[in-house]
Amino acid sequence: MNFKWPYALMVSVCLVATKTSNVYAAPNSKAELKVKPMICMVKSIGQICEMTIAIQWQTTTAQDVCLYQDTQQLKCWQDTQQAKAKLNISLEQDMTFSLKNARMETLTSQKVKVNAALSRKYRRKLKSDWSFF
Template identity: 45%
Template sequence: MNFNSALLCLSCIAPLQAFAEQSSAIRFAIKPITCMVKQAGQACEMTAKITWQSEQKQDLCLYQQQLQLACWQQTQKVNTNKAIKLEKTMRFTLKNSQQQVVAEQMIEVHSSANQKYRRKLKSDWSVF
C-alpha cells in the first residue's frame, strides 16, 4: 500500500463516519407546539402527541425542563399521548442514558387577551 492509496482510503472514512452519525439521528416531535390560555399567567393543560423514531434501539427519557415525564428502554419508535401542564413556554428534551440531550422542542404558551396592550373601551367618568 503506497502513500496515495492510504490517503484515498482515509478520505473515504470521514464521509462514512458522518453518514453513520446522521443515520442514528432521532426524529422527535410534540404536537401541538402552542397552547392558548385566556390570560397571561394561567396554566395550560393539554394532551400532547409525542413521537420519536431512531435507526437503532435506544434508552431515552422525555423531560419537561428538568422534570422527567417518561422513559423508554431499548425502543426504536414511540407514538404516545401525554397530559402536560404549562404555565409558560417550556423546553422538552429527549435524553439518553448518559443524560445527553439528543433532541429537543419548545412548546409556547400564548394568551388570547393581552392586558398590557388592551385598549380601554369606556372612560372612567360620565355625564349621564
C-alpha cells in the same frame, strides 16, 4: 472587477466552513421529536394551560431514552428506536421538551409555546394619560 474576486473568495470560504461545521456539530443527534400541539392557548397570561400532547419520536439506533419537560422526567423507553405516546401536561410558560439518552445527553428537543388570548402587553388604553380638564 478585481473587487469582486476577494468578495467571492470570502463568501465561498464561509460557505465551505458552514457546511463542514454542520457535519461535525452533533454526529449522534440522529433523532427526531414531534410534539403536537405546539401551542397552548390560555385566556390571559399567567393562567395554567392543561392539555394532552401527542409525542412521536424516532432514533437511528435502538437505545434507552427518556422524555423530559424542562428538568422533569415524564416517560422512559428501554431499547427502543421509535415510540408514540399521549401525555397530560400543565404549562405556565413556554416549555422545552427534550429526548435524552441514558448518559443524559440531549438527542433532540422541541418547544411548546403558551399564548394568551388577552395579552396585557398589547391591550389598548381606554383613556389618555393626561387631560386638560
